[in-house]
Amino acid sequence: MAAFLQQIINGLSLGSIxxxxxxGYTMVYGIIQLINFAHGDILMVGAYVGFLAVVYLKLNxxxxxxxxxxxxxxxxxIIERIAYRPxxxxxxxxxxxTAIGVSxxxxxxxxxxxxxDIRSYPAGTINNVQLPITLMGIPITVTTLQIIILAVTIAIxxxxxxxxxxxxxxxxxxxxxxDSDAARLMGINVDNTISVTFALxxxxxxxxxxxxxxxxxxxxxLMGIMPGLKAFVAAVIGGIGLIxxxxxxxxxxxxxxxxxxxxxxSKMRDPIVFLLLILILxxxxxxxxxxxxTEKV
Amino acid sequence: xGKSKRITLIAxxxxxxxxxxxxxxxxxxxGGQQGTASGGNEINIGVNYELTGKVAxxxxxxxxxxxxxxxxxxxxxxxxxxxxxxPIVLDNGSKQEESMSVAAKLVTENKVVALxxxxxxxxxxxxxxxxxxxKVPLLTTSATNPDITVDPQTKKVRDYIxxxxxxxxxxxxxxxxxxxxxxxxxxxxxxxxxxxDYSKGLYQVxxxxxxxxxxxxxxxxxxxxxxxxxxxxxxxxxxxxxxxxYVPAYYEQVGKIVSQARELGLNVPMLGADGWDSPKLAxxxxxxxxxxxxxxxxxxxxxxxNPKVQAFVKAYKEKYGTEPDAFAALGxxxxxxxxxxxxxxxxxxxxxxxxxxxxxxxxxxxTGKMSFDSNHNPVKEIAIIALVDGKQTLKTKIQPTSN
Numbered sequence: 001m002a003a004f005l006q007q008i009i010n011g012l013s014l015g016s017i018x019x020x021x022x023x024g025y026t027m028v029y030g031i032i033q034l035i036n037f038a039h040g041d042i043l044m045v046g047a048y049v050g051f052l053a054v055v056y057l058k059l060n061x062x063x064x065x066x067x068x069x070x071x072x073x074x075x076x077x078i079i080e081r082i083a084y085r086p087x088x089x090x091x092x093x094x095x096x097x098t099a100i101g102v103s104x105x106x107x108x109x110x111x112x113x114x115x116x117d118i119r120s121y122p123a124g125t126i127n128n129v130q131l132p133i134t135l136m137g138i139p140i141t142v143t144t145l146q147i148i149i150l151a152v153t154i155a156i157x158x159x160x161x162x163x164x165x166x167x168x169x170x171x172x173x174x175x176x177x178x179d180s181d182a183a184r185l186m187g188i189n190v191d192n193t194i195s196v197t198f199a200l201x202x203x204x205x206x207x208x209x210x211x212x213x214x215x216x217x218x219x220x221x222l223m224g225i226m227p228g229l230k231a232f233v234a235a236v237i238g239g240i241g242l243i244x245x246x247x248x249x250x251x252x253x254x255x256x257x258x259x260x261x262x263x264x265x266s267k268m269r270d271p272i273v274f275l276l277l278i279l280i281l282x283x284x285x286x287x288x289x290x291x292x293x294t295e296k297v
Numbered sequence: 298x299g300k301s302k303r304i305t306l307i308a309x310x311x312x313x314x315x316x317x318x319x320x321x322x323x324x325x326x327x328g329g330q331q332g333t334a335s336g337g338n339e340i341n342i343g344v345n346y347e348l349t350g351k352v353a354x355x356x357x358x359x360x361x362x363x364x365x366x367x368x369x370x371x372x373x374x375x376x377x378x379x380x381x382x383x384p385i386v387l388d389n390g391s392k393q394e395e396s397m398s399v400a401a402k403l404v405t406e407n408k409v410v411a412l413x414x415x416x417x418x419x420x421x422x423x424x425x426x427x428x429x430x431x432k433v434p435l436l437t438t439s440a441t442n443p444d445i446t447v448d449p450q451t452k453k454v455r456d457y458i459x460x461x462x463x464x465x466x467x468x469x470x471x472x473x474x475x476x477x478x479x480x481x482x483x484x485x486x487x488x489x490x491x492x493x494d495y496s497k498g499l500y501q502v503x504x505x506x507x508x509x510x511x512x513x514x515x516x517x518x519x520x521x522x523x524x525x526x527x528x529x530x531x532x533x534x535x536x537x538x539x540x541x542x543y544v545p546a547y548y549e550q551v552g553k554i555v556s557q558a559r560e561l562g563l564n565v566p567m568l569g570a571d572g573w574d575s576p577k578l579a580x581x582x583x584x585x586x587x588x589x590x591x592x593x594x595x596x597x598x599x600x601x602x603n604p605k606v607q608a609f610v611k612a613y614k615e616k617y618g619t620e621p622d623a624f625a626a627l628g629x630x631x632x633x634x635x636x637x638x639x640x641x642x643x644x645x646x647x648x649x650x651x652x653x654x655x656x657x658x659x660x661x662x663x664t665g666k667m668s669f670d671s672n673h674n675p676v677k678e679i680a681i682i683a684l685v686d687g688k689q690t691l692k693t694k695i696q697p698t699s700n
Contacts, residue, residue: 003536006561010528116350116390118549120577123584130560141562216525217553217583226523262529266520267491 002138007262008255013146015254016153017215020208021231022238022246023160024201030241031177031197033092037099038079039205040228041106044221046072046206047213048114054125061126061210068206076202077195085191103228110221118220126214149211156204157247164243169196177241230257233277239287248288339383340376340645342367342635343403343412343433345424350391352547354575355416359438359628360386361617363413366632369612376639389415393423400424404431410645411436413631416624418442418495428457434651436635438627439596441465441571442494446673457647459654459673461631461664465498467697468570468594471679472499472543473506474695475592479681480566482507482541484515486534488527488554490546491519499545499570507543515539520550527554528561535563547572552581559587569593574623578684585687595682596623597664598691609663622689623664630662 021043028036046068053064083102087095128145164170172193175183184190212227213219230253238249253273260269280287344363347356367382375381385407389396396415403409404427412428412435415421421440428435437445437460446458476482485507490496497519504514516537518530531554534542544554544567551573558567560583573593579585599610599620609629613621621629635650637660642649657669667675683692 003532006532006535007529010526010532013528014526117353118351118581120552120580123580128583130562132562141560143560217556217581218525218549258526258529261518261526262533266518266524266530 002140003262005135005138005140007258009140009142009146010262011255011258012251013149013215013254014258015234015251016150017208017212017227017250018231018234018254019247019250020149020153020156020204020211021227022235022250023157023243024204024208025232025235026238026240026243026246027160027197027201029235031173031194032084032088032095032180034084034095034099035232035240036201037096037228037232038102038106039201040224040226040231041103041110042072042076042079042202042224043205043209043212043228044110044219044224045075045106046202046209047219047223048110048209048221049206050210051119051121051213051219054121055119065207065210068210069203072202072206072209073199076198076205080195080198085194107222107225114221116221118218120218121213128214145211145214149215152207152211153247153250156207157243160200160204160243163200169193173197230273233273235287236277237280237287239290242287242289245287245289252288338379339381340639341407341409342382342384343400343407343409343414344384344386345389345396345399345403345412345414346386347391347416347420348386348388350389351549352391352417354548354577354622355439355624356389356391356414358622358625359414359416362613362621362625362628363632365613365616366629367636370633370636376636377643377645380645382636384413385409389420391417391420393419396420397423397427400427400435404428404433409433410639410647411635411650413628413635414438416440418445419493421445422494425455425458429455432457432651433647434459434654436461436631436654438462438631439571439624441468442498444494454672457651459669461634461662461667461675462571462596462627463677463679463697464674465495465570466502468679469499469502469545470506470697471681471695472568472570472594473503473510473512475594475681475693476507476541476543476568477510477512479693480541480568480592482512482566484513484537484539485541485543486516486518486537486539487514487543488517488530488534488546489519489544490522490550492522493546495572496545496547500543503543503545522550524550525553527557531558531561531563534558535561540565542567543569545570545572548575548578549581552578552583555591556581556583556587559583564590567591571595571623574682574689576619576622579687585684588684588687591684592692593682593684595680595689597626598623598680598682598689599626600689600691601680603663605661606663626663630660630664633662634660 024039028034049068049071050064053059053067079102083098084095087098128143131142133140133142172188175188176190176193180190234249234253235246238245257269260272344360346360347353364384367384371381387399389399400412412433416439418440421437434457439462441462441464443464445460447454487500489500516534516539544551551569570593574595579588582588610621638650638653639645642653660667665677667677670676678694678696680694681692682689
């Protein structure tokens, strides 16, 4: 039982990171139906900006978060402006291929500029201590970092829900996602709305990047590929385009993966995860929380 | 119009200069004697190492010690009565395909008479066909897999391939002996890298030897090279009641595994192999405190009181400012052994050097006294290192018994 509870904690921590990354995928998809494959690589850029801020600029971790968020938002907006906007009226496949291109550009550009060395945030960047917690009489171990990751993910989701539901920008986003042409006719600046979406999504990726770097103690230029892919799977499982779906999908995937590794075999983990994805797409293509609505003609 | 043309021209010249400089940086001191392998006054030796990439610290430290050794040899009059050794250093980026092309470049363009490196098994395996096809001896410093010197398919010794480190099996045997006798371990768990031949080989031998000595393997799990999260396995190990965890992997993963194990309150001794040897281990393990009660089998220890070792440690420290690790020690030995072989061969020709290397007897290096067996593997003692406050200290030395 102790082992089971501990595995749940392990899964929740992994799941929160997936959820955090999945939020970015979901937002962009929700607005322009584009799977932004470069999202995982923006995360990598965020992790490096944070690393540079801590190691070379000697800033504390909160300033590192701030710098990473600022630069990744800018990067997200620039990528959208240069790579995606010119293709907005092109077939969706063209934009998807461009996204893969941007992703490869960031990965290999990263390898070129940053080198292939693995770096790690200096010890003590964040005060990470073990908290021996007793849950229903069973001792389990949780670290402060795990709690921070979980808290940040939930806070960001709530923040996002607030923005989307109660602010002007959110209203514009919903309008653009519903029908961008009609939104334009109603006087909504569609381009700006999409830029805001990319800025927000990339900001979350930056936060996820630093947390991932701290959680695994290492960063390298290709670090975004696998978490990016897994978060995409999480977004699809939960229902891509839905903010709570990204959370549910992320947590579900994290716990699921941990359970497969913990009780069965690590070799089965990835095959089973992708099998799960295929099953979801076959049985409930809109995702766990998605409502299937017929395509507009 | 004229102005913009001039700017373009200046930019072009600058670009050319930069690319020339970059070229020079890659091949250190590569000028002069190209095309004349043994005729001139310099002998070209290829140095193919992991200077960037996943295992960059292995390659960089080895290369540093090789250059130190060759400098010492050259300052004492070189080899063959006055010829200087000219090391040509190229980076393989810790990648197999790069390792192969670097070896090919050294052999065909730089006409080297022998190759040193790479450091890891995978990268060395990639360079082997180049050495064999061109009949140039290759001396690897730290590739420990048995397949390096013996072709696993034909079971024949690879004529041109040698190594200066011990192989994996004795390392795992000594590890198992130490675990049972010194650490009193009875229930071991093993966590190994399934995508890595080095790790898999050690896992198999350790499992066999540990059980043979009365121990029990209570859990085992493998991971992939790119895995980051080991908590699910470690939680299972803890639950299985393991009193020792054997982790035959490279420092980057080991660091994460140790830190995640300690974080889960899994404070049992952890044992590994020479892949642990890196000054970055403590950094990746989240601090020296996490390394309490961790040990690994290694080629040498800088805390060894042997005067030969201490002289090397001093010289290396003076030149590079850090303590040499086992990779550096092996690089240093390899460079000296190669120079010795060239002297014994009487001429700087690949075939003669190959012959001399195969006949190595009682060569005294900083990693111990060694003779080559019929499989081109050195026979020598293995050191067990304990990490005390993150610092490597010599715990004991064990001569492998079986195998």
